[in-house]
Amino acid sequence: MTHSSDFNAEKASNLKVIGTRPARPDGVDKVTGRARFGADMNLPGQLVGRILRSPHPHAIIKSIDTSAAEALDGVKAVVTRDDFAENPDNHAVLCNVMAREKALYEGHTVAAVAASTATIARKALKLINVDYEPLPHVTDVDAAMQPDAPVLHDTIFTSGVDPVPTIPSNIVARCEFGHGDVEAGFAKADIIVERELKTAATHQGYIEPHACVASVSTDGMSELWCCTQGHFDDRKICAALLGIDVSRLRVTASEIGGGFGGKTTVFIEPVALALSRKAGRPVKIVMSREEVFKASGPTASTSMRVKIGVTNDGRMTACDGEFRLQGGAFEGSPFDSAAMTAFACYDLENVKSVAFDVVVNRPKGAAYRAPGAPMSVYGVESVVDEVALKIGMDPIEFRLKNAVRDGSQSSYGPKFGPNGLVETLEAAKAHPQYKTPLGPNQGRGIASGFWFNYGGETCSNLNINADGTVTLAVGTPDIGGSRASMCMMAAEELGIPYDSVRATVVDTGALGFNEGSYGSRVTYASGLAIINAAQQAITEMCKRASMMWDIPADAVTWEDGYAKPSGANAGEFEPMSLAEIAAIAANTGGPIAGHREHNADSAGISFGTHIVDTEVDPETGRVDVLRYTVIQDAGKAIHPDYVEGQFQGGAVQGIGWALNEEYIYGDDGKLQNAGFLDYRVPVASDLPMIDTVIVEVPNPGHPYGVRGVGETGIVPPLAAVANSVSAAAGVRLSELPMSPPRVLKAMDDAKQAAE
Amino acid sequence: MVQVNISGIMRKTEDSPTVFEVEAKNIRQLLVNLEKHYPEMKPHLDKGVAVSVDGTIYRDNWFQSIQPDSEVYLVPRLAGG
Known part of the structure; x- marks a missing residue:
């Protein structure tokens, strides 16, 4: 049929x-x-698995002596790099799962034990003697790009440039998208705004820590239960890393307490399988929250430069951006999608978008909803807001004047088909929130965003x-x-x-x-x-x-x-x-x-527009979100409750990213805030009800018109909140998160400059 | 002949060409002929690319047809979170 x-x-x-x-x-x-979530699975005879992690952000591992741990009564297995064969096709994942020649970030797995109790396992970890030779480290993306930065890998020679460098660096790759002539476009502009902006690394913040139970039989038949976004992917990578036939490994996904992209790869699963194979017993590993922060896959921190030229009547003549993303200690930051999505909302004659993938001494990044897009769109939509303000144009009218439509050439190349960006902007303009009067110290922000869908x-x-x-x-x-x-x-x-x-x-x-x-x-x-x-x-x-x-x-x-x-x-x-x-x-x-x-192959693209009202306390710099509305094209909402939930969840995670969430590293290269007390995610009492409007412009590639809705919702909020806070504070903020000290300093600096 | 636009990591310098021409009736032929006629592309093609044909991005579908006047772009293989 x-x-x-x-x-x-x-x-x-x-x-x-x-x-x-x-x-x-x-x-x-x-x-x-x-x-039953990941940690709820238990098997008869199960052992407790625990992981020894590097205390150094960057160090050569000269030797690992596990003999004392192995001799401890109750210890059934100890595994190190010697228990995993080289695997060129999956080298980065292998090295991240179990450090080899070097530990590349604080928290990097160095060894693991399986013991009959948690107490014995913890004691065994202390008996493992690792001889480290500490090396200089770098955790900041801009510092890592400098010629004198400590180099993590002597095998990285920047690709995407000609000629290829002859010396290794931390810059993995450069990519470029765009069309037209940006210099000619800027020459036609009446007003040009150029800004440097930054965003902090954040974590997906899923409530359920990573957990798994592995059981390898003496005949090699293997089973794995884990909380994951992709158990077939887990089977594929675990089988490759352990040298198991795919047919001999069965993986069952538990209920999942949040993933948001962070559970699309493996961390503890191959370790549990290796321990079980060695011990001949089932092994369970559950990460602590500190381990989740230090050794799972947060998203990239970024620095960027964005330049936009416009005519006095509101037409964008040229857009130029450079985006620098660190993806942790291994290649693979979402630099290309950051570059591709940055200007995707706009129908442009002249656009250039360049991005760099950079490695630093931080945990290997994983995906986080619409990887790369929230950051680059934050930069672009902040500057869009500023140019609209400078020419005295309503920010929605400005966006409508420049928005992509059916048949527009995208900023990354291909022409767009039918899409709902204009409809989301029209719905925003008509929404009651957009007409609600604002009080003192209050501001309103608008931003739009795009994601490809897959x-x-x-x-x-x-x-x-x-x-x-x-x-x-x-x-x-x-x-x-x-x-x-x-x-x-x-x-x-x-x-x-x-x-x-x-x-x-x-x-x-x-x-x-x-x-x-x-x-x-x-x-x-x-x-x-x-x-x-x-x-x-x-x-x-x-x-x-x-x-x-x-x-x-x-x-x-x-x-x-x-x-x-x-x-x-x-x-x-x-x-x-x-x-x-x-x-x-x-x-x-x-x-x-x-x-x-x-x-x-015909997942429809998706656009959204967000409106946010905030109030800034001029005494403390604290920001309150007063009102928030998400408007997004769903193509066709199958179950509107869930669609609205996706919209709301994206907005809330974006609000946290904009206002509070931040990986904070000390000069020692160690994470300073590996817990929910110091890494502040928004909770219900911090937020107003997030209003939603579902726009339905059908996807031509689905019989009902369905488009994916899971990721676009996190793309606009960083910029929308930044635009709102900048309006409320009376000064443009260009670094996330906009935590109270940062907002207060920006206001004080602006006040002093005015005086 | 199909005109193939390149971008991303394959666009290495300001002056490097961005459009290539090859004979192809489907994505498999496109990739095979790009590698044959432009061997400098091989490392990137081996690492994996997606192909946008008339606005739809195909990651793996070798036998998606391409018309002579199709708009074709090589783009990174993206999925999401």
Whole structure:
């Protein structure tokens, strides 16, 4: 059968289940504590795994003596770099999971033990003797780019430049996007604003720490339970690092207490497997919060220069940006996506966007919602706000005048298709918040943002049960309500109630490969697979009905959960329901199912616009968020509650990034605030209700018009809050977070300058 | 002939060319012929690129067709968080 993913306007206008707000299927388990998260898994005979971490930000590991630890009663296994073979294809992940020649950041894993109790494991760690030779370190992105900076890897020769350097440095790569002639564009400008800006590294701040249980049998069959955004990806990388056949490792994803990109890679999982293989017993490792901060994958800190030229009537003539991102101790910061998304909201004749990937002595970065975009968009949208202010133009009108539309060439090259940026700006202009009067020390900020969205490799099954209910098997962990969305899409296609469908995230033994839950891809790609699987099952059910009626299969149609003769010529038969067909499946050919495997490519791009009102306390520099509205194009909201939740969550994480969150390093290269008391994420009492507006401009690559919604919501808030605070404080702030001391200093400096 | 626009890490200098021409009816042919005619691209192609065809970004689909007048860009392989 064919699998069309084209937008179907007639279908999209007659949806019955899609767009409703049924109760979430995981709600009861999560509020009663019945749901099992990563640390809730236990096996008989399980050992406690603990990790020894480097106290140095940069040091040669001259030797590791584990003999005393191994001799301790109750210790069943100790692993070090000697237990992991070189793996050129996964070198960075391997070196991050277990340090090899050098420790590259404070907290880098150096050894691990498995013991019968936590007390013994901790004692064993103290008995491991590591001989370090400390080296000079660097944790700041700009300092790391200097010619005299300590070099982390003697194998890095900057790529993306010609000629290739002959000496190694911390600059991994340079990339460039854009078109036109920016110098010619600036020559046409009436006003040019250029600024240097900075953002701090932040952590995704998921509430559930990383946790896993590994069990390797004497015959090599291996099992892993872990909290993850992608258990098929975990299987692939763990199998490669441990030298296990993929078929001999089964990975099960637990319920997940937040990921936001940070659980798309492995940290403790290969270590637990190595310990279990050596000990011959199951091994459980649970990270402490301090370990999560020091040794999982925060996002990049950045410094950047942004220059924008405009005419007095508000047309952007040229945009130029340089973005420098550190991704921790290994290559892979989101420098390219930062450069690509920076100016993506604007239809520009002349644009140039350059970015650098830089390594420093910090933990290897991982993805964080729309990686790279919040930072570069912060820089661009701050300068956009400033130029609009300088020419006396309303910031929404300014954006509308320059916004990309269907057919605009993107700042990174390809032309955009239909998209909802203009609709989000129009909705912002019409929103009551935009007209609400502001008081003293209050300011309003606007910012827009973009994310690509992604599809990817996906495989889903749908089974028709004998009692007329339906079960779905999906391979993408549910991080944002996807089980409910999958059930709704199956119910919509099959014409049965939502409550008749249940979805399970199955282990890696039950389905073909699925990429993880990232890239805002699950509702789009897994959902499309479920829609196609349902259509395949419908074809089969029509065939079974045709057998009962003794008419050709193509003379049967499916309508509202029933097989029906397609017309008078097909014959007069009572329609058969899904339940009636399912009940006699054994007699008509056996179980009825549908499945779909695809590599989905038509995820629709997404834009959003945020409005935020803040008040600054002139005595302390403290910022209160008074009102906040997120407006975003969802294409088609499957379950609006979850879509609104994604919008709100993105805004809240962005508010934290803008106002308080920050990895603070001392001169000693050590993280100073590895805990939630000193690393301040917003809590409910810090925030107003985040209002939301769902815009629906259909994605032409999905039958209902669905676009991913998980990431775009974190792109505008850094800039929106910065623009609001700058307006409230009366001075432009150009460094995040805008913590009270920084805001107070900016106001004091401005006051002194005025005097 | 298909016109292929390059960007990102492959755009190395201000003066380096940004458009290349190759015979290709699909993405696989495009990548094979780019490597054949422009061997300096091989390290980047080996590391992995995505191909945007008429505004849709394809990461892996070798047999996506390309028309002679298609808009084609080589772009980084991105996913997200």
